[in-house]
Amino acid sequence: MADVLFLSETVLKQQSILQDNVDMKVVTPIIREVQYYYVLPILGTSLYNDLITKVTNSTLSNAEKDVLDDYIIPCMVQYCKYELPMVMNYKYFNKSVGVQNSDNMNPASLDEIRAIEDRAKNKAEWYAERLTKHLLANPETFPLHLSQPNSDIDTIYAKKTNYTSGMW
Secondary structure: OOOOOOOOHHHHHHOOOOOOOOOHHHHHHHHHHHHHHHHHHHHOHHHHHHHHHHHHHOOOOHHHHHHHHHHHHHHHHHHHHHHHHHHHHEEEOOOOEEEOOOOOOOOOOHHHHHHHHHHHHHHHHHHHHHHHHHHHHOOOOOOOOOOOOOOOOOOOOOOOOOOOOOOO
């Protein structure tokens, strides 16, 4: 399967507070991770692969384009906001993991990053749940969402809920 991302750098920067000078070498792997780790389990393998193929071939139906633009991309933007603070604050070097310093700004503390992540995660889960409910409400438009023809050991079945919470 081709390495196709539903969310582009341009759209991420337009729909979030990400600054224009952010290094996409840091951001692009997170976009890819968000798509695989969060979106694939929402869509399920069959619908996910179908959308990837149709994006690649420019053959999306209007309903599929709408689900990408109105549900999947906003969900991915929120999950990127959840995943990015930690990787943007801490850098991997060949001898350690460190905090990069700047002349104009102090890096956020781990507690501040956790607070940002918590807010972003709540929003991301809301958008994920919204996407799931849309797909469940439209089984005739998205028949591959819950059905997994030709499933095997690598098949990921679509989630029916997206909220996570602790015990307390």
